[in-house]
Amino acid sequence: HTHTCTHREQHRRKSGTAGRKTFLPMLLPSLALAAVLGASALANPGKTQATPVCTNPADNHAAVVQELQKLLDSNSTLKAQVEQALQACADKGTIPANYTLEEAYDYLDAWVGFQPTLDNYYEFERNFSTFFYSSPTGLDLILSAVGRSWMFDFMQARGAFMDSPQSLPVVSKWVNDPRINMSSFVVPPGGYQSFNEFFSRGLAPGARPIASPNDSTVLTNIGDCVLSRLVLLDGDDTVTLKGELVNVTGMLGGGPLARRFVNGSMIQAGLRVEFYHRIHAPVAGTIVDIRSIGGLYFGWYFNDTSYQYGYSENRRAVIFIDSPQFGMVAVAIVGTRTTSSVKPSVAVGQAVHKGQEMARLFYGGSLLGIVFEPRITPRLQPLGLVASSPCERFTELKTCPQGLMGQPLLQLAPPRQ
Secondary structure, eight states: OOEEOOHHHHHHHHHTOTTOOOOHHHHHHHHTSSGGGGGGGGSOGGGOOSOOEESOTTTOSOHHHHHHHHHHHHOHHHHHHHHHHHHHHHHHTSSOTTOOHHHHHHHHHHHHTOOOOTTTSSHHHHHHHHHHTTOHHHHHHHHSHHHHHHHHHHHHHHHHHHHSGGGGGGHHHHHTOTTSOGGGBOOOTTOOSSHHHHHTOOBOTTSSOOSSTTOTTEEEOSSSEEEEEEEEOBSSSEEEETTEEEEHHHHTTSHHHHHTTTTOEEEEEEEOTTSOOEEEOSSOEEEEEEEEEOOBOSOOOSSTTHHHHHHHHBOEEEEEEEETTTEEEEEEEEEOSTTOOEEESSOTTOEEOTTOEEEEEOSSOEEEEEEEOTTTGGGEEEOHHHHHOOOSSOSOGGGSOEEOTTOEEEEEOOOOO
16 A cells, blocks of 8 residues: 655645745755766756655655665665765755754655656756766765665665556646657556656557668668767777777677677667657577676766766666678667666567567657678668767767667678779
8 A cells, every 4th residue: 555645745844944045956865875866856946746665654755765775775875975075065065964864764755756857857967977086975876885785775765666557647748849840759558657658659550761771771860869970999808989088899788799899889879758768679680699788877977977877887688680781780779868768579589570570668868879890881871860960979969969769870891893
């Protein structure tokens, strides 16, 4: 049985903090325990749109928040670290003085059941990113085993809410937002049953035609995304991608299959929350491996090196396609905020055609990468947006051109004689 949480306002009245300005966009970064999992929640903390759900009214906190509370109560060293991070925030003026753990727990309750809109899903992560890389204590907490473990639990709770009918009320705001062209998408006969069902919505027939469907030398876009140029991965293992280090084999999950891409090339792509969130095969071929690679859940930090960092550190999935024309092609799908959840639509050993759906993403952002072997790289001729993109690396997604799934990206030139 579930019960409505009322503890947050009760606590604020008892503690005298009702009406007190709480700088929550910077609170959780200081805790550094749940960072990527609900970036949307922090954008407008005074206008939380959903009531969090508790498993026990006597405890007054969501189950996953109770886990954190018990964890800190049983570990004085960890609790002291969290309080130290809170004090550091207070010293910087990003939260009020004497901000309490109880207020943090109350905030997490609200976060679990938060319903984002296109205008407020994003604010927290930007604020978090600014703080995170200036907070050694926060960094230590995020990278610790206990921090990762609790973040995963929080991600599961947040994702379960977004999968539930309780997440439905805000869907109408997305559907009616002019920034989303719903004529391109299928609405189920009974309507969407959860926010994530809407978020991973399917395309209407004919909405995204596949370029040159019978020409196996043309590689097409894997989704609706912003695109970089084709960039070279020049190095051995840890390589330089336009000035920043990326571990290619680490990004792709390691082993002989991943090492085939060292010194190859890559197209970077990114999904914004309003985009279509299914990923399609760029070429025809056979699925030879699908990898789910554990990693961090706190997204990326917003400076010049942010996006490269995410490719090799964040939780991600990689699908390898053996193409008769393009050789081995790797499609990396990197979670960047909230649930970082990817559900493959294909299986190892399955033959796929160009444009076939390969995976679905649920609430949160994503980075994408299409990676090529070095032996094929000299024959890749950029087309369309890849040829004209001003982006060699992502410093701000809004500056990169947006392409649609199925548009041409590369042409394979004949081999040199």
